[in-house]
Each structure stands twice: as structure tokens, then as C-alpha cells.
Amino acid sequence: MKPTRTLAGTLSTLLAADTTYLANATAMKVGLITAPFTPSLDRVMADLTISAQTGLVPLAGVAGAQLESVDPVTGELIVEIKAPAGGFRWETGGGTTYPATCYGFALGNNAMTVLYGTHTLDTPITLTADNQAITAPPLEFKIDPTKVS
Amino acid sequence: MQITRLLFERMVNKFANNGALLDHVDTEQIKIQFIKQEFTPSLDLTLADVPVATTEVAASSILVFDAAPTEYTDVLNGDRVTEFAPKDVALIVKGVGGGSPMNIYGTRLVNNAADTLLATAHLATALPFNADAQNGGEVPRIAFRFPVNMVR
Numbered sequence: 436m437k438p439t440r441t442l443a444g445t446l447s448t449l450l451a452a453d454t455t456y457l458a459n460a461t462a463m464k465v466g467l468i469t470a471p472f473t474p475s476l477d478r479v480m481a482d483l484t485i486s487a488q489t490g491l492v493p494l495a496g497v498a499g500a501q502l503e504s505v506d507p508v509t510g511e512l513i514v515e516i517k518a519p520a521g522g523f524r525w526e527t528g529g530g531t532t533y534p535a536t537c538y539g540f541a542l543g544n545n546a547m548t549v550l551y552g553t554h555t556l557d558t559p560i561t562l563t564a565d566n567q568a569i570t571a572p573p574l575e576f577k578i579d580p581t582k583v584s
Numbered sequence: 585m586q587i588t589r590l591l592f593e594r595m596v597n598k599f600a601n602n603g604a605l606l607d608h609v610d611t612e613q614i615k616i617q618f619i620k621q622e623f624t625p626s627l628d629l630t631l632a633d634v635p636v637a638t639t640e641v642a643a644s645s646i647l648v649f650d651a652a653p654t655e656y657t658d659v660l661n662g663d664r665v666t667e668f669a670p671k672d673v674a675l676i677v678k679g680v681g682g683g684s685p686m687n688i689y690g691t692r693l694v695n696n697a698a699d700t701l702l703a704t705a706h707l708a709t710a711l712p713f714n715a716d717a718q719n720g721g722e723v724p725r726i727a728f729r730f731p732v733n734m735v736r
Binding site: 474 | 585586587588589590591592594595598599602605606625626627628629691693700701702703704705706724726727728729730731732733734735736
């Protein structure tokens with residue numbers, strides 16, 4: 436069946452407010468993926484290499500309900516992961532081993548044992564010295580309600 | 585972001601078990617009705633766009649069964665599907681004796697009060713009804729299909 440906008444909108448509102456996963460009382464984390472990977476529906480955290488280096492460890496987001504909205508241009512339903520103050524920003528220094536290459540970002544639970552999504556960088560970023568920074572772009576799930584049938 | 589299967593299935597599960605809109609467990613159960621005017625399925629349809637047969641059919645609505653919808657991954661194409669069962673009857677629309685000729689073009693899913701349109705299903709071929717009370721036709725399953733590429 437083709438849902439109406441009233442019903443279709445619940446895809447994003449309920450996902451953003453789901454206390455089991457995205458809206459858990461313990462904040463999700465975003466980690467730097469430091470080995471090449473192929474994004475996939477079936478990707479799990481164990482498939483990825485997540486940096487644990489000084490300055491490049493996974494960062495906690497904001498606990499609770501995430502942001503949801505409708506893209507005014509495409510009509511897609513958007514679930515946006517709330518970034519902490521200062522953003523999802525990593526900066527080298529204090530013992531980072533170089534080079535360190537970032538291929539993307541992994542969104543997971545607080546323990547980084549369960550993977551929720553990945554964002555791939557078009558061009559990997561290689562860190563070569565102290566005081567270099569990477570900031571994640573807005574991390575969003577975009578849902579096309581017109582594809583429900 | 586590329587969503588994982590865990591979260592994708594969770595999204596579908598939350599959608600299907602949303603008691604506020606897709607109530608299937610008490611006297612406010614959602615139901616399907618039979619649309620008697622040609623229409624094009626769309627996110628933006630309103631009740632006025634899909635008028636339904638009332639006295640022209642033997643039963644003007646079918647309640648959904650008061651059990652949780654069935655969810656599965658389609659083995660043929662990987663779509664995630666959630667399906668509600670009808671309550672006590674088959675998914676068939678039947679005519680009434682002496683009723684005027686008319687066509688049924690699909691079904692609409694509404695809340696119990698029929699004042700909120702939730703979804704529609706369009707029949708590839710309209711069902712033509714005449715005055716014969718023995719006439720009947722199958723209507724679409726009460727199911728939603730979610731392709732994995734709908735999230736990016």
C-alpha cells in the first residue's frame with residue numbers, strides 16, 4: 436500500500452525517538468574509520484577499523500531523541516544525528532601515530548559494539564602531524580517515503 | 585549515511601507497530617474500505633480523493649486482525665515487508681443484489697472512525713460490479729513494502 440504523508444512521516448519521527456537505539460539515554464558515538472571499507476546494509480562494527488588513537492577516539496553525541504525533519508527540496512525524511520558542542524571534531528596530538536588515514540565515519544552505540552550507519556568520505560583524509568583536525572559533515576539518514584509501496 | 589540492516593528493520597518495525605496510527609489491538613482498529621473512483625496513489629491523497637462504496641457493497645469495510653503485523657524480508661528482492669491480516673474474513677469485496685453497476689479501483693486504509701487516510705492500494709484492473717449479489721473480487725493485501733535503497 437502507498438502510505439499518505441501522515442503515515443509515512445512516522446518512519447523518521449519514530450526512528451529519531453526510538454529509545455532502544457538512536458534516542459537511547461546513553462549517547463551514541465561516532466568513530467573514525469581508518470581502513471578502507473565498502474558501505475553495506477550488512478556491515479557490522481567488527482568489519483570496520485575504528486581509530487582508538489589519542490585524539491582520534493570515538494566521540495559521544497547527544498543522548499535522547501535525535502533531530503528529524505523534511506527536506507524542503509527533495510521531500511525526503513531526514514533523521515540527523517545531534518553533534519556535541521564543537522561538533523564531531525577530532526584533532527591530532529599528544530601521541531598520535533602518523534600517518535593516520537580516515538576513510539569515513541561509523542555511528543554506533545555508546546560502546547561502539549553495534550553499528551547503526553556509516554558515512555564514506557569521497558576522498559580519504561590523511562593526518563600527518565599534530566594539530567590537524569577532521570570534522571564530520573552532518574550525519575543524516577535520508578528516507579524517501581515515495582518508495583514505500 | 586548507509587544504514588545498517590539492524591536499524592533499517594527497526595525503522596520498519598516501529599512504523600508497523602505505531603499504535604497511535606496503525607492501531608490493531610483494540611476497538612479502534614484500522615480498516616480497509618473500497619474505493620469507487622479512479623485515483624493515482626500518492627503521499628498527498630485525501631479522503632475526498634478516494635470516495636468509497638457503502639451501500640453498493642455487501643460489507644463496506646474490513647477490520648484488520650488484532651495481532652501484530654507480520655514482518656519479513658522478501659527472499660526475491662530483499663525488500664522489508666510488513667503485513668496486516670484481515671479480521672475474520674477474506675480480502676474480498678462482494679456486491680449486493682440490485683446494486684447499481686460500479687467499479688472498485690482499489691482500497692484505502694483508514695482509522696476506525698474513517699476520518700484519517702493512512703494509505704491506499706490501487707488495483708491494476710478495476711473490479712466491475714453489476715446488480716448480481718454473487719459478484720466478488722479480491723482486493724490487495726494490507727501490506728507495506730520497504731526497499732533497502734529508500735534510505736541513504
